[in-house]
Amino acid sequence: MQAITDNVFRALADPTRRAIFERLARDGEQTVHALTYRAGVSQPAVSKHLGVLKRARLVRFRHEGRETHYSAQPQALAPLAEWMSMYGAFWRDKFDRLENLLNSKTF
């Protein structure tokens, strides 16, 4: 599980990969050709990015004829939500401490 979380963070750190993932999430399933046409980078580069997204389980693919179709798997974004909830707890605790400090001191 840790390896998957790590892969999700690494995959989404790159803006081109983020854009590819967002395109798939927004427009639905697409071929590598269609993605390449809009991505502004070469097909080998798009394929490499898709490989990284696939390892993070952010996309899945199926073969149809000579084309490979990719689709987004938004549920793989769960680690980001977890990150948010962890920091939420962290900051609320710190806010409590700040309020205690402000209440207890005159400065």
Place this chain on the structure above:
Amino acid sequence: MTATVPKCTLVIEREMPHPPEKIWRALTESSLIDEWLMKNDFKLAVGHRFQFRATPVPNWSGVIDCEVLVVEPNSRLAYSWGTLRMGTVVTWTLTPTPGGTHFRMEQSGFPSEDGPNYKGAKYGWRNSIDNLERLIGGMN
């Protein structure tokens, strides 16, 4: 289905019965920051690079690398916050109200390759909070 990768944005707001000037000092004086947030070498100057240091735990050094980005005295402070493979920005906004101050914190950013000491965000962070709480409990 969401169309975009969530730009992780966390907002926490509170009303505080204290003037903005007092809260500003708690946000910007190193020894006061130490009392409620973490050990630090913060200086109130745009471009100043500093670190927060929490108690190290397995898989996390406890170090957060920061740089002061915005200083608007008594109203707005922002610094970058890099650790655990997330490069984020923390922004504090103080707005005076009749009863004191509306206090707002926003942390936002995307996952990044920051944080060379990163090994396991979830495990490390949870333990860090636990450790901090134990530490704080021990001091009281």
